[in-house]
Amino acid sequence: MAINESAENYLETILMLSKKLPVVRSVDIANELGFKKSSVSIAMKNLRENNHIAVSNAGFITLTESGKQIAEMIFERHELISNWLITIGVSEETALEDACKMEHVISQESFEAIKKFIGK
Numbered sequence: 001m002a003i004n005e006s007a008e009n010y011l012e013t014i015l016m017l018s019k020k021l022p023v024v025r026s027v028d029i030a031n032e033l034g035f036k037k038s039s040v041s042i043a044m045k046n047l048r049e050n051n052h053i054a055v056s057n058a059g060f061i062t063l064t065e066s067g068k069q070i071a072e073m074i075f076e077r078h079e080l081i082s083n084w085l086i087t088i089g090v091s092e093e094t095a096l097e098d099a100c101k102m103e104h105v106i107s108q109e110s111f112e113a114i115k116k117f118i119g120k
Contacts, residue, residue, distance in 0.1 A: 003050075003052075003070060005104040006043065007043070007046065007047060007050075007052070007070075008070060008071075008074045008103075008104055009033070009074075009104075010029065010033075010040075010043050010044075010047060011047070011052060011053075011063065011067050011070050011071040011074065012071050012074040012075050012078070013029055013032055013033060014029065014053065014061055014063055014067070014071060015063060015068070015071035015072065015075055016032075016075070017029065017032060018062070018063070023058075023060040024060065024061045024062070025059050025060060025061065026040045026041055026044055026059065026061065027040075029044075029061070044061065047067065051064055051066060051067075052064055052066055052067035052070065053067050074103050074104070077099075077102070077103035077106065077111055078099050078100065078103045080111075080114070080115060080118065081095075081098070081099040081102050081103060081106075081114075082095045082096050082098075082099035083095075084114065084118055085098060085099065
């Protein structure tokens with residue numbers, strides 16, 4: 001399931017927006033991320049072509065099963081890493097920024113080891 005960091009961020013954003021909005025549209029994603037609508041449109045086209053999202057005729061964006069799996073994996077990593085960093089004394093702002101970077105590059109093996117360690 002090779003996917004780039006940008007695509008992971010978009011999928012995670014769609015997941016987060018879908019939890020607080022009745023429907024998710026490209027404009028919602030652009031507003032959330034501070035990107036131009038044209039950039040978001042290109043990204044949505046790529047995600048749709050890779051079957052990570054579905055877009056209705058009305059422009060409503062939903063995650064497909066593969067898109068949801070990726071989004072939930074990234075979201076879980078973000079939550080666990082940022083909370084862990086805060087717990088060990090990192091400021092919230094720095095912890096959130098660092099978690100955004102780390103969530104994309106950490107291996108599954110290392111993430112599972114951290115999760116297991118934190119759970120003790």
